[in-house]
Amino acid sequence: MKNITVFCGSSAGKNPENIKLAYQLGKYLASIHINVIYGGAKIGLMGAVANGALENGGKPVGVIPKFLCSKEIAHEGLTELILTESMHERKTIMHDLCDGFIALPGGFGTLEELFEILTWAQLGLHQKPIGILNINGFYDHLMKLLQGMVSEGYLKQENYDMLLVADNMVTLVDKMKNYVAPEVPKWIKEGEE
Numbered sequence: 001m002k003n004i005t006v007f008c009g010s011s012a013g014k015n016p017e018n019i020k021l022a023y024q025l026g027k028y029l030a031s032i033h034i035n036v037i038y039g040g041a042k043i044g045l046m047g048a049v050a051n052g053a054l055e056n057g058g059k060p061v062g063v064i065p066k067f068l069c070s071k072e073i074a075h076e077g078l079t080e081l082i083l084t085e086s087m088h089e090r091k092t093i094m095h096d097l098c099d100g101f102i103a104l105p106g107g108f109g110t111l112e113e114l115f116e117i118l119t120w121a122q123l124g125l126h127q128k129p130i131g132i133l134n135i136n137g138f139y140d141h142l143m144k145l146l147q148g149m150v151s152e153g154y155l156k157q158e159n160y161d162m163l164l165v166a167d168n169m170v171t172l173v174d175k176m177k178n179y180v181a182p183e184v185p186k187w188i189k190e191g192e193e
Contacts, residue, residue, distance in 0.1 A: 001177060003061075004029060005037040005098040007113040008045035009106030010073065018105050019048045021135050021169075025104065026052025026060065028169050037097045039090070040064030040082070042075035045104050050075050063093050091116060100129040100176045105138045122159050127181035131164040131172045139165065158182040 006026075012019050022045040029036055029052075036053045039046050040062025053060040059079035066083050068074070074081060084090045091113060103114045120126055132139050143165060149155035162182060166172035 001034055001099040001173075003035045003037050003098045004173075004176075005094045005101045006049050006104060007101065007106065007110045007117075008038070008049060008104035009110055010039065010041045010044040010046050011107065012044050012048075013105055015136065018045060018135055018138075021133070022046075022048035022104055023052035025049055025102070025133060025169050026054075026058060027056040028173075029053060030056040030058030032173070034173075035079075036060040037094050038062060039094075039109075040075060040078070041068070041073045042077075043073050045106065047075060049104070050078060054078070061097065063090050063097075065090055095120070095126065095128075098128065100131070100179075102131045102133055102172065102176075103139075104133055105135055111142075118163060121162055121181065129164055129176035129179035130162060131166070131176050133169055133172055134165050134167045137167075 008022060026036055026049040036049055036058060038049055038060060041047055041064065050060045050062065054077060061080045061082065062075055062078045063082045063084060064074050065087055066085065069083060082093060084093060095117065101117055103110060118130055121130060146155065146160055150157050150160050164172060164175040164179060166175060
């Protein structure tokens with residue numbers, strides 16, 4: 001893996017530990033020569049991930065829609081900043097540039113990015129690893145919800161298992177490096193569990 005797209009909040013959130021760990025993720029990825037692709041902002045967890053990479057020899061690439069640049073939140077110190085016309089174009093470029101994805105804490109935007117990329121994987125549009133760095137159990141409730149989808153027959157276990165989860169960045173990246181995409185059809189047939 002040479003490039004990982006990181007989905008995360010443009011807000012710092014209430015827990016200062018999240019900012020520290022976002023910075024550490026950027027630093028760690030730089031230390032193992034993996035470039036960060038991310039949403040291009042200089043604020044919140046986004047800015048922390050980029051700064052962690054930048055300040056430790058990494059070459060982060062930001063991808064940001066023009067309308068967000070006009071709010072002066074784009075990170076000016078990046079290796080590269082790609083401006084897009086839309087949010088959809090942003091996600092497409094972030095997908096095309098990377099070899100895998102990591103989600104950190106965030107809000108609707110982070111979840112929307114994570115679920116779109118998971119859906120693309122479920123449909124066989126890519127075979128890239130998708131991970132959650134589950135900082136301080138932030139995603140515990142989401143994982144319980146997803147397991148409920150499996151129990152209720154709306155999601156196959158094989159598709160649930162596509163989402164790699166760890167509370168440690170080294171463990172998560174190792175899981176991602178060893179990931180093999182499932183070779184199962186998406187559709188759940190009647191009577192199938």
